[in-house]
Amino acid sequence: MMEWWLGGSLAGAGELVWLTRMPWSAVAVVGVLAMWVLGLLGGRSQKSRVLERILWTLSMAGLLLALLRPTWIAQEGRVVKGRLAVLVDRSLSMDVVEKGTQRSEAVADIVERLKGDATEIYQFDGTLKPGMPAAYDGAVTDFHGALQALADRKAGERLAGVVILSDGIDRGALRAGWKAGEEPEPPRLPGPLTIYQVGSADKVSDLSVVEVHAGGFAYIHAPFTIDAEIQGTGFEGRTIPVELLKDGGLVASEEVQLDAEGHGQVSFDVRVDRPGRFSYLVQVPTYSQDAVPGNNAAPVVVSVVRDKIRVLQVAGSPSWDVKFLRRFLKGDPSVDLVSFFILRTHEDTRRRYDENELSLIQFPYEQLFRDELATFDMIVFQNFDYQPYFGGGGRALLENVRQVVEEQGHAFVMIGGDRSFQQGDYQDSPLESILPVSLQADAQPSIGPFQPQLTDAGKRHPVTRLVAGPEENLQWWARLVDMDGTHTGLQAKPNAAVLLSHPDLKGSDGAPLPVLTVMEAGYGRSMALSVDSSWRWSLSEAAQGHGNQAYLRFWKGAMRWLIKDESTHRLTVDTSRENYSVGDEVRVVVRSRGEQFEPLGNVQVQVDVQGPQQASTTVTTNEAGEAIVPLDLDLRGSYRVKARQLQADEEALEVEAETVFAITDRQPELAEVSADGDFLRWLAARTGGRYYAPDEKGPPLRDGDADRRVFDRHEVPVWRAPLLIAFILLTGGLAFLLRRRAGLR
Amino acid sequence: MTTLTRRRFLTALTGAAGLTLTAGLPGRALAFGEQNLVDIAELDLGDGTLSRPSAWKRLLYEMVQTTSVDTKVRSARVTPEDPALFEHPFLVLLGDGAFAPVSEEGIKQLSQFLAYGGFLFIDDTTGREDSGFDKSVRRMLTRLFPTRPLSFLPEEHSLFRSYFLLREYPGRVNRFPQPEGVSVGNLTPVVYSRNDVSGALMRDELGQPIHACVPGGEAQRREAVKVGINMLMYSLTANYKADQAHVKALMERGHLE
Known part of the structure; x- marks a missing residue:
């Protein structure tokens, strides 16, 4: 009760402190004097005057005391033990299983032993955070970074000790320097270091x-x-x-x-x-x-890229058709052309010329068709009959051609002439399986001129797309000069596409005779052009003032399609990287371009992800022709992304694209898993600390000077104690009553 | 107009000579499309230019006898303004005197012809240092190729090994050791000879040479035929013989350095 009247306990050692300095005390003195003078006024007894003056004086004295704000301050000192910072390695390697037990299971026991009022627990991988790890999934371990972060956090403070619990697989600078034979300097620690090794090198497989x-x-x-x-x-x-x-x-x-x-x-x-x-x-x-x-x-x-497009052009005889195709191929800087023309056959020996007069060389057919065939992206047989040159091994060499096309994805083109198709005896040869047309053996060529007709497939196909606009493309084809003769007895295979056909003649199946036919042949592609006068699309076009664009565009388009040239694709899908770790965000970027390769916005694209996890979404490209699809994948494996343009223009081409990337749960942290006791031992020694092997259970090093004495401060504001307030009011009130009783105001 | 295919040639030849050269040779179907067979057309520039169809028939005949090229004996003569020019990628211009300047339209069409794959062989039949034809030719070529001078073809030019290895370049005469030409990039669409190659090739109706070759006689004519064949083969294969495989093989045989 007394403590209440006094405003708090005034027990124990302490001192009274006056919180108010001048001028309040001077004001109070003036107030007392004023009350004293007030007590002199008015007529009444001497006794009453003296009493009133005393009461006023006491009241003003109490008020003066309160205004000086006396406060009782007591301080009590005690000793606090230095704090122990415990740093627990939370990296993935701490979850390695040794003899059926995860390394991290040992952590709890050690921390339990170290725990006390003054223990602070931290977890670290690449960074330092307070608290025990909820999971051991840190992607890296960085001792230097963790110790530096602790030193920064405890700057100016002295710790009783710093404890590290780790397997020692540090992927930071400290261990790297130590492994390199250097003596790297650890951060300056706020207390002595103790290391408890978790995990053993000899227990892990x-x-x-x-x-x-x-x-x-x-x-x-x-x-x-x-x-x-x-x-x-x-x-x-x-x-x-x-x-x-x-x-x-x-x-x-x-x-x-x-x-x-x-x-x-x-x-x-x-x-x-x-x-x-x-x-x-x-x-x-x-x-x-x-x-x-x-x-x-x-x-x-x-990423596999083309160096140059390697083309092998083999011709049975020089001709204008051969000349113009070579001229086109040789003029394309992206083409590495190897031509071989048969300049002389066994028949051409009726004029006797010494071999030294001739610049002819042997046809290196075995080198080309056995040793080097796989180096060619595209193989062109132009009016070429193989039998007189390939000898007994002809079928084997043709089989090589079939293999590189069907099994290795190369391209094959057969161009007409009196040595080609049936006239070259290719029916029932290994090449027939990769030709887009089947051959009727006894069919004789037609020698009449004709205007090839663009088929429905031809109107859409990139090979016969000479110009962008469908109508203009039709006009281009309509104005081209006649072809002069063609092979007959051809029939398009079921999976082939006839792009040009004969206006009158029929094939062996009764359908219009195929003139230009293409096909996917296994992994490769093939094309059959049954005429030998496509060169006229160059020179005769020039006669009409159209230049040679029709010829160049036809063969350029054919070559690009045949070799599956991705540079011409208008829809592409890509990821910024090839390899991702689990948890990384994979950003798939879809790009759509128009006929002139301009960015195409507002295009809907279906994106399908195939792999250990499936995903499917539809996106719309922005003004830049791009759309980004973020993927959240957490299963390891290869993923294939397929993009398909929706609502594609009927005439649009190449509206599908795909790419691959990989995700693995293989983390760099797990590249090595054997605990590194040597490094931990070195680190402890380097800092003057202490190291404990996995089975050792000693106490951590402690810095006794890190203990400190602290004082608890106790303040009692006496100036607002109820007792003082009551005293002021009581004495002042009595003085006032005394004046009133004397009839004074 | 007669189509002369390889097979017809062989049949006619063996029939006439009573030989059996075709025995054992692989049979071949008829070539299809006359337009695609190799022929030679003469450029008609009026006075000062000549026509020697027998020379070209002979060259085509020699071509078939010697090489795998299928030819068509066709006597064609075109003017520079004639769109039919573009039906004959091998064009010859021969003459013995000055000719009138080609019209602007003709120059334009000839330029197009040469730019898009045509070939022009020019033959000065005078064999003289100073000929009106030569002056006219140079004037015309300056208009056709204002920035590309007519220059002597270097020894390593594919023309000299397109079929035969040529060490000299004679015609009816052998006065000018090197032909000239206009090159565009690594192609030479115009070759100019002043040794009267066509004169060495010309035959009468009985198949006898019309002009004597001087000073080398028949041996020189034989070389002139080789020049003609190389010319035609070069027009068909361009720089094919400059390909690495050919150069390497010929070097190994000691024919090239």
């Missing part, structure tokens, strides 16, 4: 694909190497099978012998026969004791 290199890009048809680095902890000296997969399918397998340190390298020779992005995966088996199955595979995506 792990097979991993550490790195895969493919050089980023490769040239089409040119071999390149995919190198993989294999690490097998617990597999030292063993032979491990390594597989290379492309788009999920097995491409090659090799065996690698790991050395005494469990290290091995393997190389795969790869060749791709078409341009584009290709996702490869190098993988090793997952054995039952494998600590981290997620690092057993590593993807690499390779």
